Amino acid sequence: MVIGIDASFLRKPGTGIGQVTEQSLLALSRLPEAARHRFILYLEEYEDISSFLPGNFEKQVFLPRWTRDDVPRRILWERKLAEKAALDGCDAFISLSQSATVFPKESGIRHIMVVHDIVPILFPEYRGKLTNRIHARVVAGAIGNADRIIAVSNTTKRDLALNLRVPEERIAVAYPDCAPRFRKAVSEAEADHVVRKYGIGPGYVYHGGGLEIRKNTERLLRAYAMLRKDRDHVPPLVISGKIHAKNNPLATDVQDIVDRLGIGEHVKLLAFVPEEDLPALYRGALFFAFPSLYEGFGIPIVEAFAAGTPVLAGQTSGSVPEIAGSAALLVETRDVAAIAVGLERLLDDAPFRETLAERGRERLGKFSWEIFARTLFSEAVTAMPDGSDPDIIASTNL
Secondary structure, eight states, X not given: OEEEEEOGGGGOTTSHHHHHHHHHHHHHHHOGGGGGSXXXXXXXXXXXXXTTSOTTEEEEEOOOSOOSSSHHHHHHHHHHHHHHHHXXXXXXEEESSOOSOOOOGGGOOEEEEEEOOOHXXXXXXXXXXXXXXXXXXXXXXXXXXXXXXXXXXXHHHHHHHHHSOOOGGGEEEOOOOOOGGGGSOOOHHHHHHHHHHTTOOSSEEEEOSOOBGGGOHHHHHHHHHHHHHHOSOXXXXXXXXXXXXXXXXXXXXXHHHHHHHTOTTTEEEEESOOGGGHHHHHHHEEEEEEOOSOBSSOHHHHHHHHHTOOEEEETTSBTHHHHHTTSSEEEOTTOHHHHHHXXXXXXXXXXXXXXXXXXXXXXXXXXXXHHHHHHHHHHHHTTSTTSOOHHHHHHHTO
């Protein structure tokens, strides 16, 4: 059987979808039952996959005539995939994120699409530009056209059913995981070495996971400033994430907000941090503040759990309560005062921090790349003539 995969996000390893792409491919390659199938990875840029994937994983690299890296190119590339997969004789195709790819029913190619979230549908500000509105529209249509949807949370499944009217029986749910590096133990000495590289010491409040407006960094900064007015000692707030252009309407201008609040001496902006340093940043933190307004899954929460770091997050933040369970302190993230109260509780209550850290480590058992990959594979192999794969049936009944 030939299974095509949209692996284009391998070129963006620092993103959540980039992590899901890489780890899904690795987990697929380790499934014994996958060894007798041929996989074709479709890429926008050359990636040397020979170092981490076996020989039955091939690659196809192409760009449309419009090569500028923007929304039109994305749409053209995703639409071209259907044609490429048909020419390559694919029996099934896995899109590892929501995309504009549509397979005509007469192609006979079974299309499985992973949907992480439908943020552009839920938040109108993400549809400000005409190209973004067009992309949101064509992606919504492609989601509706897919044979099967893998939602990364029950929250995303409900969003799809309510907002795009996708029948729930066409949607399976499979949780991804964090990258394996976060599950490896980081000693205090290792963490101390990394954090001092960035000019900070252990015991700070850490915020990461991106600086989009929905990540709610502005309210976190305002809550932190409020706390500093009421207390003699508050640990530094450390923020990592790419600093976007000031004219980007979907990004938070953190430097401007810090300056206006007069807290520059107490906030450390690290900008982009390499993936290999992130486990130590979590490990060195007193706790992790993640007051996002909405998440389809929320990989940073799982990363913090893996590091044994307590988490503050949002009780009305999409999938966050589903993913965090009772392992995080959940607050109303549209209320600056509520965020400040949550920060203060975690600063003052060491036993509660220890409880949350322990609960987080226990909750890690709910997240597995193997189960995620096995779900993808089992959906793909139903495209076989007899509609089943004995290896998959045997392994999923364990």
